[in-house]
Amino acid sequence: MKIGVISFAHMHAFSYTKALLQIDGVELAGIADTDAERGAKYAEYFGTTYYPDYRELLAQGIDGVIVTSENARHKEHTLAAAKAGVHVLCEKPLSTNIADAQEMIEACKASGVLLQTAFPVRYNSTVIRAKQLVDDGALGRILAMKGTNRGRNPGGWFIDPALSGGGAVIDHTVHVADIMRWISGAEVKDVYAEVGHLISEKPIDDCGMLTMEFENGVFATLDCSWSRNKEYPTWGDVTLEIIGSQGTISVNATSQKLHVYTDESGYRHHAWGDSMDAELIRDFISAISSGAAEASVTGEDGLHALAVAVAAYRSSEQGRTVTMQELD
Amino acid sequence: MIRVLVIGAGTMGRAHASAYAVMPGVKLVGIADIQADKASGLAAKWSTRAFPSFEEAVQELGLAGIDVIDICLPTPLHKEYVVKSADAGKHVICEKPIARSAEDAAFMIRYCREKGVRLFVGHVLRFFPEYVKAKALLDQGSIGKPAVIRAGRGGGYPIGWNDWYSDFSASGGVTLDAMIHDFDYLRWCFGEVERVYAKGLHGRHQAQLDYALVTLRFRSGVIAHVEGTWAHEGFSMHFEIAGTKGVIDYDSRTDTPIVYKSRRRSETVPGVIVPESPLAQSPYYRELAHFMSCIQDGSDPLVTAEDALEALRIALAALSSMSSGQPVLIDADSGALVGAHSYRGVMS
Numbered sequence: 001m002k003i004g005v006i007s008f009a010h011m012h013a014f015s016y017t018k019a020l021l022q023i024d025g026v027e028l029a030g031i032a033d034t035d036a037e038r039g040a041k042y043a044e045y046f047g048t049t050y051y052p053d054y055r056e057l058l059a060q061g062i063d064g065v066i067v068t069s070e071n072a073r074h075k076e077h078t079l080a081a082a083k084a085g086v087h088v089l090c091e092k093p094l095s096t097n098i099a100d101a102q103e104m105i106e107a108c109k110a111s112g113v114l115l116q117t118a119f120p121v122r123y124n125s126t127v128i129r130a131k132q133l134v135d136d137g138a139l140g141r142i143l144a145m146k147g148t149n150r151g152r153n154p155g156g157w158f159i160d161p162a163l164s165g166g167g168a169v170i171d172h173t174v175h176v177a178d179i180m181r182w183i184s185g186a187e188v189k190d191v192y193a194e195v196g197h198l199i200s201e202k203p204i205d206d207c208g209m210l211t212m213e214f215e216n217g218v219f220a221t222l223d224c225s226w227s228r229n230k231e232y233p234t235w236g237d238v239t240l241e242i243i244g245s246q247g248t249i250s251v252n253a254t255s256q257k258l259h260v261y262t263d264e265s266g267y268r269h270h271a272w273g274d275s276m277d278a279e280l281i282r283d284f285i286s287a288i289s290s291g292a293a294e295a296s297v298t299g300e301d302g303l304h305a306l307a308v309a310v311a312a313y314r315s316s317e318q319g320r321t322v323t324m325q326e327l328d
Numbered sequence: 329m330i331r332v333l334v335i336g337a338g339t340m341g342r343a344h345a346s347a348y349a350v351m352p353g354v355k356l357v358g359i360a361d362i363q364a365d366k367a368s369g370l371a372a373k374w375s376t377r378a379f380p381s382f383e384e385a386v387q388e389l390g391l392a393g394i395d396v397i398d399i400c401l402p403t404p405l406h407k408e409y410v411v412k413s414a415d416a417g418k419h420v421i422c423e424k425p426i427a428r429s430a431e432d433a434a435f436m437i438r439y440c441r442e443k444g445v446r447l448f449v450g451h452v453l454r455f456f457p458e459y460v461k462a463k464a465l466l467d468q469g470s471i472g473k474p475a476v477i478r479a480g481r482g483g484g485y486p487i488g489w490n491d492w493y494s495d496f497s498a499s500g501g502v503t504l505d506a507m508i509h510d511f512d513y514l515r516w517c518f519g520e521v522e523r524v525y526a527k528g529l530h531g532r533h534q535a536q537l538d539y540a541l542v543t544l545r546f547r548s549g550v551i552a553h554v555e556g557t558w559a560h561e562g563f564s565m566h567f568e569i570a571g572t573k574g575v576i577d578y579d580s581r582t583d584t585p586i587v588y589k590s591r592r593r594s595e596t597v598p599g600v601i602v603p604e605s606p607l608a609q610s611p612y613y614r615e616l617a618h619f620m621s622c623i624q625d626g627s628d629p630l631v632t633a634e635d636a637l638e639a640l641r642i643a644l645a646a647l648s649s650m651s652s653g654q655p656v657l658i659d660a661d662s663g664a665l666v667g668a669h670s671y672r673g674v675m676s
Contacts, residue, residue: 143529144539146555148478150570192525192655194543194551198475199572207476209543209551211525213653219527221541223553225476227570243529243539243559319523321653 001289002029002062006054006077007069008042009035009157010091012118012277016066017046019281026285032057058084064114064288066281067091070163071170075100078115082107087114089284089295093174093309094302096165098327101306105299116284116295117302119178121238123279124253130240131183139244142184145220146243147176151236153226159204167204169195169312172224174305177212178297179240180222181304186214188304190323193312199227210312213321233259234269330354330620331393333385333418335409336400337361337370338489340423340450344398347613349374354620357393360385363489382409386416394418396623398616402488403505404498407432414443419623421448421616425508426636428500430644433637440633448619448629449636453509454516455614457607458583462569462576463517472573474518474548479510480555483563485536493558494536501530502538503650504643507556510567511544512631512639517569518550520638525655526646529559542646547660562601580605 003026005017020026028046032054033039043050051057058065058080064087067077074095081088088108094117095101108115121127134142149172157163158171181187189212196207208224228236238253256273287295307327315322332348334341337359348356360379361367371378379385386394397413398421399406406427413420420440426449427433440447453459466474482502486493493499503526515521521544528540538558545551568577580603588602609617622629645656 143533143537143559144527144541146541190653192543194525194545196475196549196551198473198549198551199570207551209476209553211527211541211543213527217532219541221527221543221553223476223478225551225570227476227575229471229570229574232575241555243537243557245533245535245537248560319655321655 001025001064001285002027002060003064003066003285004029004057004060004062005031005066005068006057007033007067007073008038009033009070010068011154012091012120013066013068014042015275015277016068016089016118016281017042019275019278020066020285021046022278023282023285029060029062030057055080058086062086064089064284070157071096071165072163075104078104079107082111082113085111085113087288089116089118089281090299090302091118092302093165093170093306094299095306096170098303098307098310101299101303105303108299114287114292114295115299116287117297117299117305118280119175119297119301119305120276120280121175121179121253122182122297123276123283124238125274126251126253126256127179127238127240130242130249130251133249134183134242134244138247139242139249140246142218142242142244144218144243145180145184146241147180147220148223148237148239149173149176150223150225150227152228152230152232153200153206159200159202161204166309166313167197168206168224168226169193169208169210170306170309172226173208173210173222173309173312174302175238176222176224176240177308178301178305179238180212180214180220181301183240183242184214184216184218186216186218188308188311188324189213189215190321191308191311191315192321193315195312195316208312210308212308231266233267330395330623331357332396332398333357333389333394334359334398334400335361335382335385337363337366338400341400342370343610343612344400344616345370345374345376347610347616349376351613351617351620357389358385382412391416396421396620399423402492402498403428403500404492407436410436410447411439414440414445417443417445419446419448421450421619423450424452424512424636425500425504425640425643426633427640428498428504430637430641433640437633437637446623447633448622449631449633450615451509451512451631451636451639452611452615453513454631455611455618457611458578459513459567462567462578465576466517466569466571470574471569471571471576474550474569474571476570477514477518477550477552477568478555479514479552479567480557481506481509481563481565482555482557483560485538485558496530500643500647501528501540502556502558503528503540503542503646504640506558507540507542507554507646508639508643510554511642512635514544514552514554515635515638515642516631518546518548518552520547520660521545521642521658522547523655523657524642524645524649526649528647528650530650540646540650544642562603
């Protein structure tokens with residue numbers, strides 16, 4: 001099976017590509033990147049061909065492509081892949097706006113190719129265990145959830161809204177919004193958000209606090225702020241507290257870690273848990289090879305999570321609760 | 329010597345009595361509780377007198393034998409007993425929350441002022457050294473400008489006298505009873521709150537569970553998230569302050585200096601785990617000693633009754649947001665009550 005990668009703009013491209021190479025029968029067909037220096041560098045590192053034009057990569061008879069370009073370019077790359085009959089794994093957020101995401105979903109459907117949204121947290125062993133406990137009825141009925149996905153401000157194109165679609169809210173809402181939907185089995189009904197530019201020097205939303213109400217009456221909050229400073233011992237976190245009628249679950253998806261103290265870099269966490277990126281890539285490959293009708297995490301999943309971020313921005317602008325229906 | 333009468337021999341009454349009992353310059357003259365056995369048990373422990381009611385205590389001790397009345401009763405009784413204490417011409421210490429409604433709280437503040445007695449409200453979090461230290465670091469600029477704050481507290485569902493916590497109209501649930509600590513602390517650190525958005529279990533779930541998530545937006549732009557839970561096992565509290573140059577965090581679940589685990593089977597639960605944070609002076613002692621010194625020298629307390637009213641208004645705004653599903657603005661002209669008075673020290 002031949003897989004290509006479009007753009008190393010998003011740093012996940014590195015771990016995804018590494019994961020690809022570990023799978024038997026998968027050939028890395030090439031890396032396309034508009035940034036020639038970056039593209040050539042990673043093509044050399046991974047021992048593959050560099051393509052300045054992604055269309056050339058798509059013309060190599062490849063089976064699937066990983067789209068890890070800037071958020072605003074996901075649509076162009078996904079539509080081109082669909083047209084070439086190539087299955088797509090698209091980095092989150094699926095797009096910068098709902099209309100583009102819908103177009104991507106429809107194009108992939110029309111061409112009969114898979115569109116998978118890259119939500120690695122779905123493949124985190126701890127999160128999977130939490131989902132299992134909930135499905136086994138350990139919590140009774142879910143009543144409320146409290147999540148965080150905090151991190152460092154990544155800088156670069158992430159803080160250029162023309163390329164990213166926004167800051168912390170669009171970057172960090174989607175992971176946990178997706179997990180909350182997955183675990184509760186319910187869709188978000190409405191969203192309220194306090195959004196702020198409080199930390200970075202450059203103007204970008206770097207602080208966000210969302211409150212969501214789900215269709216089944218569950219409520220939840222999500223802190224998506226880029227609130228980790230550079231000396232914080234780790235990049236950030238994914239946590240989820242689930243309150244049920246019969247118990248509670250506290251998930252800290254990155255707490256499988258060592259506490260390391262060195263004179264060179266101070267105090268740092270070093271993770272030792274399973275690689276969720278590797279599981280994500282394996283799942284995409286197996287969906288292609290098994291001829292699955294749908295990816296296990298679909299474009300629609302990506303759209304639902306993106307819509308929560310879009311609603312959060314609108315709520316913050318208008319100072320009120322925004323229903324998901326209003327976004328249609 | 330300041331002579332203190334404690335009303336209520338529940339959890340707070342016990343905490344306050346144990347502080348007064350060892351406080352220099354203070355005499356615990358009695359403990360009143362309508363549950364006479366509770367009053368006498370606690371009184372015996374601290375070698376003071378027990379009374380079956382407020383009235384009997386005042387009558388027996390005589391007005392001249394009491395300087396301060398400390399009200400450690402359920403929230404719905406605060407107003408009645410603050411009024412009684414003020415009528416007796418005694419300074420009042422009242423447990424938090426000051427009242428269930430802003431009207432009652434404002435009335436109590438006005439009433440005490442008119443009667444010429446002082447009113448202190450037990451927002452003890454301002455005397456917990458971990459919270460005090462965090463504010464000091466913040467004020468020193470250690471983490472730059474504050475941006476996103478997370479705080480919270482809770483544990484199991486509280487069981488009080490007559491199960492009064494379950495009566496939402498009396499207790500206001502976890503939001504008004506417990507989270508008000510965080511609201512006061514956050515207001516102390518970050519100034520006035522502009523708007524509040526909140527969700528809670530009240531009205532959604534009938535069992536003895538409460539859980540609330542409240543977002544505060546301060547006038548400064550700071551965003552704070554507060555969690556209140558009566559849906560977990562074992563009390564804990566936590567905060568995290570993220571600023572432009574760093575993060576301060578604390579969690580009583582992980583920052584625990586001593587934990588006792590018994591292998592002995594008690595009548596109730598086997599293997600009880602009891603975490604503690606031992607201090608030479610408990611936060612309650614620090615708080616009450618501070619109030620005593622304010623009474624002695626007439627100085628303003630670190631936390632005023634007006635602050636207690638403002639914390640209550642935040643909690644009420646949260647409850648109102650839970651009902652409406654929309655953000656609730658805290659109006660800016662609520663400062664009318666603040667700072668319009670001064671007291672002379674009566675003990676000098």
